[in-house]
Amino acid sequence: MNTIFLIKNVEVYAPQPLGKQDIVLAGGKIIAIGQHFTAGSSDLPLTVIDGSGSIAVPGFVDSLVHFIGGGGEGGFATRTPEMQLTDATLGGVTTAIGVLGTDATTRTLSNLLAKAHALQIEGITTYCHTGSYQVPCRTLTGSITDDLILIDKFIGVGEIAISDHRSSQPTTDEIRKVAAAARVGGILAGKGGIVSVHMGAGERILQPIYDAVAGTELSLKQFYPTHMNRNRAVFQAALQFAGRGGVIDFTTSTTAYDLAHGEVAAAAALAEALQAGVKPMQLTLSSDGNASLPIYSNNGELLGLQVGQVRTLYQAAREAIVEHNAAISDVICAISQAPAAMLGLSQKGRLTAGLDADLVLLNRDDLSIDQVFAMGKQLVNAGQATVKGMFEQ
Secondary structure (H helix, E strand, O other): OOOEEEEEEEEEEOOOEEEEEEEEEEOOEEEEEEOOOOOOOOOOOEEEEEOOOEEEEEOEEEEEEOOOOOEOOOOHHHEOOOOOHHHHHOOOEEEEEEOOOOOOOOOOHHHHHHHHHHHHHHOOEEEEEEOOOOOOOOOOOOOHHHHHHHOOOEEEEEEEEEOOOOOOOOOHHHHHHHHHHHHHHHHHHOOOOEEEEEEOOOOOOOHHHHHHHOOOOOOHHHEEEEOOOOOHHHHHHHHHHHHOOOOEEEEOOOOHHHHHOOOOOHHHHHHHHHHOOOOHHHEEEEOOEOOEEEEEOOOOOEEEEEEOOOOHHHHHHHHHHHOOOOOHHHHHHHOOHHHHHHHOOOOOOOOOOOOEOOEEEEEOOOOOEEEEEEOOEEEEEOOEEOOOOOOOO
């Protein structure tokens, strides 16, 4: 039976600051946000939560997760494991977008789609992108446009790889055709139809996107480049891309090796971009959860490999606030409203009456995660998972 939740006297960031409010969740939706609500008569169970020591923020939207694992850059034994439900929920993630990566042979779109459905049954909202690193893109129906129109969970394409030694080195015309197909599919299906772009460390950086847009009706806003904190040169290119109206994404999963060799930590990148005047709605964070994080030498030799973690999305956001003094509303926007808007997810990313009841309660003192609600169901309480995936211990 559905439970009605009444959260009393909580400080709300929607992500814009709204001050102390009461929030009512019922039927998977935010029913009302206001003041001085009282428990009324109802045949449904009612749970009243004292939010006086908490901050309420929208459930986090992670725009890049490898649901079924990825990688394998070091051979079959290095294929990374699948994501589990609590990998997301204990990090406040209530909406996640699944993608393929380097390996689109032993990792398939049908497997990705099945895992997305499984995670949604278990408790969070999931979507996927068709395609992978390679161009021409892998699809289920044989067409990017058809995939977006006919398969509900497919909302975009990618992540296609550019400026990377693992990419298929797509031509300008190939990138244009991918974007055009995604655009038409998105229009006809009422979806975002964005092209998620894996950014490598190559010297061309974003030039392949600029070349693809030049002389066409395509918009930079249809391209969603991620890993834009890979090194200082890529980060500077990201700021220029934002200056031209684009949306940029910083990756929160990393390694000590990458940070020591020039990667800009996601929290620092977000804070610096905000200080540089980039608008909050043009900045997002994503975890790259369950991706392989290969460590290469300068000549391309694989030195080691680690696994991306979904929880780093929350950890980087907290770090941006606590250690870099970024405004709470701007940081929360980067993991809720901004990615939801870029992906075309109108029911996600904001605390507003009528939208999906995805909500995270943070302890005001240390910004630790206390409670997580997804579609009105409590999945985390007192920092502990109350719901676990089918095969979790």
